[in-house]
Amino acid sequence: MGTRAVVTGGGGFIGAYLVKRLVNDGWDVTVVDTMVRGDATRLSSVASDVRLISCDVRDEEALRRGFEGAEVVMHLAAINGTENFYKRPELVLDVGLRGALAVVNAGRSAGVPDLVVASTAEVYQTASIVPTPETIALTLPDSLNPRYSYGGSKIVTELIAFNYAQDHYRKVQVFRPHNVYGPDMGWKHVIPQFIARAISSSAATSGRRAPFAIQGDGSETRAFCFVDDIVEGILTMYRKGGHREIYHIGNDEEVSILELARRIGVSMDIELDIQAGAPAPGGTQRRCPDINKMRRLGFQPRVDLNEGLQRTIAWYLEHSREGVTNELL
Incomplete structure (x- = not known):
């Protein structure tokens, strides 16, 4: 077997794609995941090639042994998903903060030389510069809003990685993935929920224009990045990036939420009647990463939004009975 990597949260969406890529590239891979939110079936194609440690990411001694x-160690374990930020902020914070400390301490005790940590664009929330570089100030707009439980936990995670761990690792890197999507990402994110909503609404209207409610007027923009490109970015960063560096990994193809809904309807051959609603509290008007730092390492996203949506929609149509919902985002 090749070089050994440990991926915490390897049963999660990005984690599973990363694990499969590492295995296919010849790495010896260990996954740390209780599969409470992860899904072991995501790893079925490489199950015989991966060691699975089913332990809580907050269990420092179990991590040290693993x-x-x-x-x-590539630390991706977290409680993600906007719905969880609002409904389970205590768990989001507990896993985020205590998990980061446990991972850093376990890695120090085990003598692991390199640490890669997943952060999020939520650490800067509403940027004053778009596209947004890595040097942007980190902000917590409102500590009373549970949405920021995730972003707040990731701000602390970055501090732990760069300061608490700075004297104990050969290389520490943080990456901030931006609006990742793709097949099998779960049902609590904007693209799968839009797909599910289009399926349900179309079925209920018998071919007529399908009512399709969105939050706000749809003018908010995002830059969605297909998961294979995110994984390529992580590995490019690890191979070529520096110590104590932050990298924005994503795509800079910016699109409005209204246009996203329209493209999903076109790809599914469903005529949508898009209807504006109340905006989400704490939402961000624009988000798009500046990926020039990654481009200097040789990274370039390869999957454009239309192709990525087609590949993602195909998977969700095949699995639509598992999670079709009409809940508003």
């Missing part, structure tokens, strides 16, 4: 002999 980390021994690893060249790098």
Whole structure:
């Protein structure tokens, strides 16, 4: 087997794609995941090639044992999903903060040389510069809004990675993925929920224009990045990036939410009657990463939004009975 990597949260969406890529590239991979939110079926194609440690990411001693002999720990474990930020902020914070401390301490004890940590664009929330570079100030707009439980936990995670761990690792890197999407990402994110809503609404209207409610007027913009490109970015960063560096990984193809809904309807051959609604509290008007720092390492996203949506929609149509919902985003 090749170089050993440990991926926490390897049963999650990005984590599973990363694990499969590492295995296919010849790495010796250990996954740390209780599969409470992760899904072991995501790893079915490489199950015989992966060691699975089913432990809580806050269990430092179990992590230390699992980390021994690893060249790098890639820490992706977290409680993600906007619905969880609002409904389970205590758990989001607990797993985020105590998990980061446990991972850093376990890696130090086990003598792991390299640490890669997943952060989020939520650490800067509403940027004053768009496209947004890595040097943007980190902000917590409102500590009373549970939405920021995730962003707040990731701000602290970055501080832990760069300061608490700075004297104990050969290389520490943080990446901030931006609006990742793709097949099998779950049902609590904007693109799968839009797909599910289009399926349900179309079925209920028998071919007529399908009512399709969105939050706000649809003018908010995002820059969606297909998951394979995110994984390529993580590995490019690890191979070529520096110590104590932050990298924005994503796509800079910016699109409005209204246009996203329209493209999903076109790809599904469903005529949508898009209807504006109340905006989400704490929402961000624009989000698009500046990826020039990654481009200097040789990274370039390859999957444009239309192709990525087609690949994602195909998977969700095949699995539509698992999670079709009419809940508003």
